[in-house]
Amino acid sequence: MERGMRKPTVEDYGRRLMRVVNTIWQDPTASYSIEQLAGIAHFSPFHFHRIYREMMGETVNATQLRMRLLYASRQLAQANDIPLIRIAQRAGYQSSAAFVRSFAAAHGMPPGAYRRQRLSHIHSQINQELGMYNVEFRKLDTPIHLAASRHHGSYLKIGEAFARLQLSKTALPVDPQQVRWFAQYHDDPQSVAEAELRSDACVEIKAGGDLPDELARTQIPAGRYGVIEHRGPYSELQQAYHWLFGVWLPQSGEQPANVPVIEQYLNLPHNTPPKDLRTEIWVALTA
Structure with a gap:
């Protein structure tokens, strides 16, 4: 019975974890408790983190952080008139300092320098060469x-x-x-x-x-x-x-x-x- 149940169990776990992934993707800036996310997937809060990490290859927090920084980097690259604090807030950060630390750790430079680099690159695209x-x-x-x-x-x-x-x-x-x-x-x-x-x-x-x-x-x-x-x-x-x-x-x-x-x-x-x-x-x- 154990071998016969293995594949359906994996598929069932996958469907339940996808509810969590979909929730995070719909609004990566929202804050969720372990109990909330475990409830969405119908897992025990005691084991939810371990199941998610082993099946997804990263923690829930890491998934959410990636999504927040992805949206932030897109806004920084496309607009020069949005204050950094507003981008930080849209990305779910309560302070610009926390946003700057997370962004710099992921991108190798603070968001202000990243924005200047990206906008400079965009302006130079008209002179792009084949090489x-x-x-x-x-x-x-x-x-x-x-x-x-x-x-x-x-x-x-x-x-x-x-x-x-x-x-x-x-x-x-x-x-x-x-x-x-x-x-x-x-x-x-x-x-x-x-x-x-x-x-x-x-x-x-x-x-x-x-x-x-x-x-x-x-x-x-x-x-x-x-x-x-x-x-x-x-x-x-x-x-x-x-x-x-x-x-x-x-x-x-x-x-x-x-x-x-x-x-x-x-x-x-x-x-x-x-x-x-x-x-x-x-x-x-x-x-």
Whole structure:
């Protein structure tokens, strides 16, 4: 009976923890007690933290902190007229000092310096040259098979879909020696309403094997790809997209193929500071 109950128990735990993840993503600035979060997942408050940490790979506090700093870094990069104290409050901090300490620990510089650096970079984009990123041409002879968790809405909230994948990973036909994480982005966030954006959080799987009902099977097609690597917070990825599609592609002589934009995550945010995150962006090219 114990072996027969194991898979349903893992799936049940996963569904219950997803209620907590969804709650945090809906409002990462809110404060929750252990009793509240444990109640959402219907776990004992005595054991909830241990279960969450072991299944999600980080503590609840770490998840919430990442979400708060993600939103804060996006506001700092996009607007110069919002006072730091207001951004700190929107991110759920009671004091600007606490916000500055947390932000500097994650990004390697205080928020004021980060804002100046990002705005300076934006202003210099009109003078970007082709050498800003190194484009690597790759050829896939066979497709990469993926299990996908569909996400609708802001691309910055695709972490909810990745959380579902993380909780289902033990039930997936993955290669435990080489787990690779991807995302497919189907729409341009500059031209499609945020609520209508479609994306897929993905993990590489073996060609065969069953998937849980809530996941779909998809693939990265065989073919040619132009690939660049961006280093830094996910909130800064837009600059890489601007360069790839606005600077390099029009001058490259290449034509994009009818395949969604792909991101591959070479490291993960639960154990990597935002400034050290490595993200590849793949654009499919015609033969």
